[in-house]
Amino acid sequence: MDLGDRRRNQRAVRIAQGMASRSGKSIPKLFDRRADVKAAYTFMSRKEATPERLQTPHRNHVRAALGQAGTFLLLEDSSEFIWSRHQETPGLGRTGDLRSPVRQGFTLHTTLAVKWQKPHQQSGQRLPVQVLGILDQEYYLRQPAPTASESDAERRQRENKESALWTRATERIGKGPDDQDVRWVRVCDRGADIEVFMRGVIAQGQGFVVRAAQNRRLLDPNARTRECIGHVFEAARAASPLGSYTIDLRGRKGQKARAAHVEVSVVRAYLWPTPMAGGQGKPRQEGIRVSIVRVAEKPSDDVKEPLEWMLLTDADIETFEEAHEVALQYQARWLVEEFHKGLKTGLGAERLQLEAGQRLKAMISMMSVVATRLLALREDSRERPNDPAQSAGLSAVELQVLSKVLKRQLKTVQDVILALGRLGGHMNRKSDGLPGWQALWEGMNMLQVYVEGYKLART
Incomplete structure (x- = not known):
C-alpha cells in the first residue's frame, strides 16, 4: 500500500499483523508496548488512512484473480454497524430508529468476490466456493431524521441516496473483462431490485442474479404499441415446473433450520421500463430482457411461511439444470452475510472504543481483510x-x-x-x-x- 510515507506503510502492516494474531482484540490488547498502542491511535486518525487506501493491496490481489478464466460471483450485502453511546461521535450517523439519539453508526456495503464452480450434480446445500476477498466497500451515513415538513420530493431524494449504494458500487467496480471465458455475476438480495442498477450492470459487461422485490410490469418488445402483458410474480407462478429438489434452509431468528422441497420454473420476459429510466430529456429505454427463476415450496399446514424466491437474471435460462444453478448462486450470497456477522461477533467491530468515525472506518477496513482469512478457511474445509x-x-x-x-x-x-x-x-x-x-x-x-x-x- 502507499499511504504517502514508508513509516505509515509499516505501521499499517504491524496493525494488520496484530489483528491477525490477536483476532477480536481492541487496539490496547493488540500490542505489548504502550508506544505501539499510541502510534496505532495516531495512525487511525491520519487523513491518509482511508479505507480505500488501506485495502488497496488486498483489492489489487482480488482484481488480478478476477481476470482469470471462469465464473466469479460478486456477492453484495449491506449491514448496519451500531454503537450505542450517550454522546454523539463525530463521523457517525444515525442507525435503526432515526429519532434515537444514542444509536449511532453506519451502513457497510460490501462486495465479496468468490470463484464459482459449476455443480456436477443436483444439490440442495450451499455449494462451497473459493473466497478471493473484498472487491469493494462503502461506509454510508444515513441522513438525519425526517421533519414533519419534509416534502415527497425530499423523501424520495433521501431514499434514493440509500438505494444508490448498489449503483455506486457498480461505478467503482467498473467494467468486467472483455474475455468471453470470464464472467462476473452480481448476486444481490431484494435491495438491488432497482432498474438503474440492472441497466448499469449490463452496461459494464457483467451478469446479475437479483431477488425480485417489486411485481414489475412486463411488456412485449415486438408489439407496435407499448402495452402491459402481465407482471413478474403472476407470470412466474403460472409457469409449469421444470423439476424439483430439496433445499437445506439455514436457521434464522424465530425459525429453525429445515429442509424444504421446492419446485423450479422459468419465464423469459422483458421488464417494463420506468419513465425515469432514460433520464431527464432522454428517450425511454427498451425493456430489460431477463429470465425469471421461481423457486417455491408448496403451501402446507406444517410450514407457516413457504419458501418462494423470484430471481431475476440476465442469463438465458431454459432448462432445470440452468435454473437450479441460478438458485445455487443466489444461495452463495449468504456468505457475505456471514462475513458481516464475523466482523461483528468474531472480531468485535461493534465493541471498538474509538472516539471518531474516521478511526472506526480505518480499523474496520483492516479488520475486513483479516476476516477473509477465516472465511476462506471455513470454505476450504467445505470445498x-x-x-x-x-x-x-x-x-x-x-x-x-x-x-x-x-x-x-x-x-x-x-x-x-x-x-x-x-x-x-x-x-x-x-x-x-x-x-x-x-x-x-x-x-x-x-x-x-x-x-x-x-x-x-x-x-
Missing part, C-alpha cells in the same frame, strides 16, 4: 476438506503448536478447522456441524497465546 493441512493458511509454527496442544495429528484442512474450533469451545460432535465464527475466533486467539508461549520458551 477441499481432504487437502493437506499445510494448505489451510496457518504458518508451520501455528500448525505445529496446534497439533501439540490438542495431542493429535493434523493431516487435512478439515482437521485444522475442527482443531481450531475445539480450542474455541466447539464440541466437534456429529450433530454440531462445522465450528461457527465465535468458536473459530476464540480458537485462533487461544492458538496465538500458545504460539507466543512456545516462542518465549525457545528463547
Whole structure:
C-alpha cells in the first residue's frame, strides 16, 4: 500500500499483523508496548488512512484473480454497524430508529468476490466456493431524521441516496473483462431490485442474479404499441415446473433450520421500463430482457411461511439444470452475510472504543481483510476438506503448536478447522456441524497465546 510515507506503510502492516494474531482484540490488547498502542491511535486518525487506501493491496490481489478464466460471483450485502453511546461521535450517523439519539453508526456495503464452480450434480446445500476477498466497500451515513415538513420530493431524494449504494458500487467496480471465458455475476438480495442498477450492470459487461422485490410490469418488445402483458410474480407462478429438489434452509431468528422441497420454473420476459429510466430529456429505454427463476415450496399446514424466491437474471435460462444453478448462486450470497456477522461477533467491530468515525472506518477496513482469512478457511474445509493441512493458511509454527496442544495429528484442512474450533469451545460432535465464527475466533486467539508461549520458551 502507499499511504504517502514508508513509516505509515509499516505501521499499517504491524496493525494488520496484530489483528491477525490477536483476532477480536481492541487496539490496547493488540500490542505489548504502550508506544505501539499510541502510534496505532495516531495512525487511525491520519487523513491518509482511508479505507480505500488501506485495502488497496488486498483489492489489487482480488482484481488480478478476477481476470482469470471462469465464473466469479460478486456477492453484495449491506449491514448496519451500531454503537450505542450517550454522546454523539463525530463521523457517525444515525442507525435503526432515526429519532434515537444514542444509536449511532453506519451502513457497510460490501462486495465479496468468490470463484464459482459449476455443480456436477443436483444439490440442495450451499455449494462451497473459493473466497478471493473484498472487491469493494462503502461506509454510508444515513441522513438525519425526517421533519414533519419534509416534502415527497425530499423523501424520495433521501431514499434514493440509500438505494444508490448498489449503483455506486457498480461505478467503482467498473467494467468486467472483455474475455468471453470470464464472467462476473452480481448476486444481490431484494435491495438491488432497482432498474438503474440492472441497466448499469449490463452496461459494464457483467451478469446479475437479483431477488425480485417489486411485481414489475412486463411488456412485449415486438408489439407496435407499448402495452402491459402481465407482471413478474403472476407470470412466474403460472409457469409449469421444470423439476424439483430439496433445499437445506439455514436457521434464522424465530425459525429453525429445515429442509424444504421446492419446485423450479422459468419465464423469459422483458421488464417494463420506468419513465425515469432514460433520464431527464432522454428517450425511454427498451425493456430489460431477463429470465425469471421461481423457486417455491408448496403451501402446507406444517410450514407457516413457504419458501418462494423470484430471481431475476440476465442469463438465458431454459432448462432445470440452468435454473437450479441460478438458485445455487443466489444461495452463495449468504456468505457475505456471514462475513458481516464475523466482523461483528468474531472480531468485535461493534465493541471498538474509538472516539471518531474516521478511526472506526480505518480499523474496520483492516479488520475486513483479516476476516477473509477465516472465511476462506471455513470454505476450504467445505470445498477441499481432504487437502493437506499445510494448505489451510496457518504458518508451520501455528500448525505445529496446534497439533501439540490438542495431542493429535493434523493431516487435512478439515482437521485444522475442527482443531481450531475445539480450542474455541466447539464440541466437534456429529450433530454440531462445522465450528461457527465465535468458536473459530476464540480458537485462533487461544492458538496465538500458545504460539507466543512456545516462542518465549525457545528463547
